[in-house]
Amino acid sequence: MGFLLFLLFLLANSASGKRTTYIIHMDKSFMPKAFTSHEQWHSSVLETAMLKDTAGESSTKPTRLLYSYDNAFHGFSAVISEDELQVLEKLPGFVSAYADKMVTLDTTHTFEFLGLNPESGLWPASHYGEDVIVGVIDTGVWPESRSYKDDGMTEIPSRWKGICEPGQEFNASMCNNKLIGVRYFNKGVKAANPNITISMNSGRDTQGHGTHTSSTIGGNYVEGASFFGYATGTARGVAPRARLAMYKVIFDEGLFASDVLAGMDQAVADGVDVISISMGFDNVPLYEDPIAIASFGAMEKGVLVSASAGNAGVTPGILHNGIPWLLTTAAGSIDRVLSGKLTLGNGQVITGWSMYPVSALVNEFPLIYNESISSCNSTSLSSFNYGIIICENGHFLDQINTIAESSAPAAIYISDDPRIFQREEFAYPGVVISPEDGAAVISYAKSGANPVASISFQQTFVRSTPAPVVATYTSRGPSPSYQGILKPDIMAPGSLVLASWIPNSYTVSIYPDIGLSSEFAMVSGTSMACPHSSGIAALLKGAHPEWSPAAIRSAMITSAINIDNTNSPIKDSGLNYSIATPLAMGAGLVNPNFALNPGLIYDATPQDYINLLCAMKFTHKQILTITRSSTYTCQNASSDLNYPSFIALYTNETTATLSQKFVRTVTNVGNGPANYSINMVVPSNTNISVYPSRLSFSSKYEKLSYTLTVEYNGNKTGEVVFGSITWVDVIGLHAVTSPIVVAPMIHTW
Numbered sequence: 001m002g003f004l005l006f007l008l009f010l011l012a013n014s015a016s017g018k019r020t021t022y023i024i025h026m027d028k029s030f031m032p033k034a035f036t037s038h039e040q041w042h043s044s045v046l047e048t049a050m051l052k053d054t055a056g057e058s059s060t061k062p063t064r065l066l067y068s069y070d071n072a073f074h075g076f077s078a079v080i081s082e083d084e085l086q087v088l089e090k091l092p093g094f095v096s097a098y099a100d101k102m103v104t105l106d107t108t109h110t111f112e113f114l115g116l117n118p119e120s121g122l123w124p125a126s127h128y129g130e131d132v133i134v135g136v137i138d139t140g141v142w143p144e145s146r147s148y149k150d151d152g153m154t155e156i157p158s159r160w161k162g163i164c165e166p167g168q169e170f171n172a173s174m175c176n177n178k179l180i181g182v183r184y185f186n187k188g189v190k191a192a193n194p195n196i197t198i199s200m201n202s203g204r205d206t207q208g209h210g211t212h213t214s215s216t217i218g219g220n221y222v223e224g225a226s227f228f229g230y231a232t233g234t235a236r237g238v239a240p241r242a243r244l245a246m247y248k249v250i251f252d253e254g255l256f257a258s259d260v261l262a263g264m265d266q267a268v269a270d271g272v273d274v275i276s277i278s279m280g281f282d283n284v285p286l287y288e289d290p291i292a293i294a295s296f297g298a299m300e301k302g303v304l305v306s307a308s309a310g311n312a313g314v315t316p317g318i319l320h321n322g323i324p325w326l327l328t329t330a331a332g333s334i335d336r337v338l339s340g341k342l343t344l345g346n347g348q349v350i351t352g353w354s355m356y357p358v359s360a361l362v363n364e365f366p367l368i369y370n371e372s373i374s375s376c377n378s379t380s381l382s383s384f385n386y387g388i389i390i391c392e393n394g395h396f397l398d399q400i401n402t403i404a405e406s407s408a409p410a411a412i413y414i415s416d417d418p419r420i421f422q423r424e425e426f427a428y429p430g431v432v433i434s435p436e437d438g439a440a441v442i443s444y445a446k447s448g449a450n451p452v453a454s455i456s457f458q459q460t461f462v463r464s465t466p467a468p469v470v471a472t473y474t475s476r477g478p479s480p481s482y483q484g485i486l487k488p489d490i491m492a493p494g495s496l497v498l499a500s501w502i503p504n505s506y507t508v509s510i511y512p513d514i515g516l517s518s519e520f521a522m523v524s525g526t527s528m529a530c531p532h533s534s535g536i537a538a539l540l541k542g543a544h545p546e547w548s549p550a551a552i553r554s555a556m557i558t559s560a561i562n563i564d565n566t567n568s569p570i571k572d573s574g575l576n577y578s579i580a581t582p583l584a585m586g587a588g589l590v591n592p593n594f595a596l597n598p599g600l601i602y603d604a605t606p607q608d609y610i611n612l613l614c615a616m617k618f619t620h621k622q623i624l625t626i627t628r629s630s631t632y633t634c635q636n637a638s639s640d641l642n643y644p645s646f647i648a649l650y651t652n653e654t655t656a657t658l659s660q661k662f663v664r665t666v667t668n669v670g671n672g673p674a675n676y677s678i679n680m681v682v683p684s685n686t687n688i689s690v691y692p693s694r695l696s697f698s699s700k701y702e703k704l705s706y707t708l709t710v711e712y713n714g715n716k717t718g719e720v721v722f723g724s725i726t727w728v729d730v731i732g733l734h735a736v737t738s739p740i741v742v743a744p745m746i747h748t749w
């Protein structure tokens, strides 16, 4: 299912006469007055290029224009040859063009884990996100899902301009006051393969991913939700009263940048407040990343874009969506254990991990421990078809497959491999226990007195410790597309998140090849973490409609927590439970109730991002591709964006002390005058100085600036050091924390 594995369709095309889909950025200020619409201009530009085509095969085919974009950015996508592109490049208004590319895709309890509750804090303050509209760019929806029922929802806000687009197995009456819009975009898929038949030509979800992400953001209350008896409770989205609009851009037949752009462009035009996008483009510079380009336009219109960091794991510098003007979310665990109860013949009861989805009868079977086969990788297991086998020192997935192939009724796996607790399937009866418990079980099994054991399934325990931990799979910073801004921004629950699924596909399978389906599925990935951030951003927008996207992001970053539920620093399960760095989790676990009243915010305007772009080593056209307006000015180029976190980078050639100065401006959003003083957690081998060290605000919305200097003198051979500064309101109401990290610069394209 929707974790890590997505088919990659590759564009095979190089011959100059052969046509392929290009995304073409245009400067609208060149549009001649004679044209009444941007579509007219784009068609005319395209026609000019086609008529002048020397390859001679181009009769005018209007279908070669796929999309005309005008909201999140300006331009069009079209199926053209390289010769035609060369003509286009010389026409007035042309900015840049690149070939269409593929995108990588990457609950009953998570809201409690995040502290959301009806009595106080962000839920009541935002009216649960009522009247905030979240646009979800994904695989579509299963409109009949109970998460999209509109019980208790008021009328759709009149500013909404979206539609409920009919299509295959989908009619316009399937939207309601919860699911307020559905559209689908697949011209890019069709252009890449003209003979293709779209198997579900509508907004209906055939993969489950979009149903899961959108119900996580804003699903309505659903009683009696569970995953085969695990994690039972009332399911609801993070913002249970927010409105959802789905923009389906991913089809079983492919997923293309031109369609993603069309979806984001339309979402902005329709009037969404937040865009949630759980997918990303790998190894692309900002000016060729459709999500970076479309989210710049969205940001200018006040729309916050929330995106996933990717599932590429612990290698430094491979996260995607590390884009300075959007919110990037990493994934962590929650404090829920799905358990099997192991009862030994001597009366000892041990709680282990199991997701085996049916209530199998594993009662008083002989317990078998044989050191010569306990790695459970040998076919000689088949002679033990009468008992529960103890497995140790091996890879869980190999072991469970071997056990399933044998005729043993069940197994006990001794392991603390964190990847086990992120897996979405458990195909054969068994339970995973810790090495400490394993020692007791082995000692009993060796005791000689006909040892027996029983296992019962479908139990859930919450409040396990430590939680959260950083997920093994979450992609790590620094951001390869711009290393100077710390990414990811924050972490949210991503492992085994329970939310709605499509009912006509298997959510899990059990041995041998029995597929089971369920109204809900537990799925792991940054795709599941991102919707939590999107939902919280929607709640914040509801509570503070006047806040800019940067202000919402700032509130989420400066209130995040970097300690776990045992009061220790959050650990990284991908790096042997060492203390997690900001390159793995940003500022830490998102903390919605504290984000509601952050005290101070680090705001940024569209011009601030332009100043940042100007400081990157981009050409005029590359910048123009992102800003879309040739009226931008690089008068005040600055790589020092007013961001609520700090990253200082060294290269292994840096011999002198690394010294970097940052200037920040904070806005007082507390109620009235306030005095703040500074607290610091200084990274090792580093000096931090902050000036001034006290900020006195005499009124709400007053802005004050400070300077922070990082001096690092470590050995510069790959060491990552980190700490933080916190502005503390002297009367104790607010603590505004910014992470600081010093890290080696990574080598990128």
Ligand SMILES: *[C@@H]1O[C@H](CO)[C@@H](O)[C@H](O)[C@H]1NC(C)=O
Residues within 6 Å of the ligand: 171, 172, 173, 174
């Ligand atoms: C839309 O589909 C629903 C469910 O299949 C059906 O009950 C309804 O009559 C359809 N409406 C229209 C206008 O076709």
Ligand SMILES: *[C@@H]1O[C@H](CO)[C@@H](O)[C@H](O)[C@H]1NC(C)=O
Residues within 6 Å of the ligand: 193, 194, 195
């Ligand atoms: C499309 O289908 C036609 C007719 O079946 C075939 O001749 C052509 O090669 C196909 N094109 C591609 C790109 O598969």
Ligand SMILES: *[C@@H]1O[C@H](CO)[C@@H](O)[C@H](O)[C@H]1NC(C)=O
Residues within 6 Å of the ligand: 370, 371, 372, 373, 380
């Ligand atoms: C342990 O397993 C080996 C290999 O299958 C077998 O030869 C041996 O008899 C087993 N030992 C016991 C005590 O069952």
Ligand SMILES: *[C@@H]1O[C@H](CO)[C@@H](O)[C@H](O)[C@H]1NC(C)=O
Residues within 6 Å of the ligand: 375, 377, 378, 393, 394
């Ligand atoms: C099984 O595991 C043992 C212990 O880890 C190892 O020595 C042996 O090579 C493995 N055998 C196979 C077939 O993988």
Ligand SMILES: *[C@@H]1O[C@H](CO)[C@@H](O)[C@H](O)[C@H]1NC(C)=O
Residues within 6 Å of the ligand: 576
């Ligand atoms: C992980 O940490 C434990 C305890 O600190 C240590 O014993 C073990 O060798 C480490 N493993 C790796 C792969 O670093």
Ligand SMILES: *[C@@H]1O[C@H](CO)[C@@H](O)[C@H](O)[C@H]1NC(C)=O
Residues within 6 Å of the ligand: 607, 633, 635, 636
């Ligand atoms: C550049 O900075 C100066 C001084 O702060 C300011 O007056 C000017 O308006 C800025 N220009 C732009 C384009 O932001």
Ligand SMILES: *[C@@H]1O[C@H](CO)[C@@H](O)[C@H](O)[C@H]1NC(C)=O
Residues within 6 Å of the ligand: 652, 653
């Ligand atoms: C710096 O790192 C690069 C790439 O890893 C390596 O080739 C080079 O030798 C290193 N330089 C020093 C001074 O360590």
Ligand SMILES: *[C@@H]1O[C@H](CO)[C@@H](O)[C@H](O)[C@H]1NC(C)=O
Residues within 6 Å of the ligand: 673, 674, 675, 696
């Ligand atoms: C802030 O500090 C100043 C100077 O110490 C003091 O006059 C003022 O009353 C303080 N304001 C608040 C809100 O505490």
Ligand SMILES: *[C@@H]1O[C@H](CO)[C@@H](O)[C@H](O)[C@H]1NC(C)=O
Residues within 6 Å of the ligand: 657, 685, 686, 687, 711, 712, 713, 714
């Ligand atoms: C930090 O400051 C102290 C005292 O000024 C100085 O001795 C030390 O070298 C500085 N360390 C770094 C890393 O700059």
Ligand SMILES: *[C@@H]1O[C@H](CO)[C@@H](O)[C@H](O)[C@H]1NC(C)=O
Residues within 6 Å of the ligand: 714, 715, 716, 717, 719
């Ligand atoms: C660099 O610093 C780290 C941490 O301070 C230390 O563990 C490591 O051994 C040092 N490496 C060298 C080559 O000095």
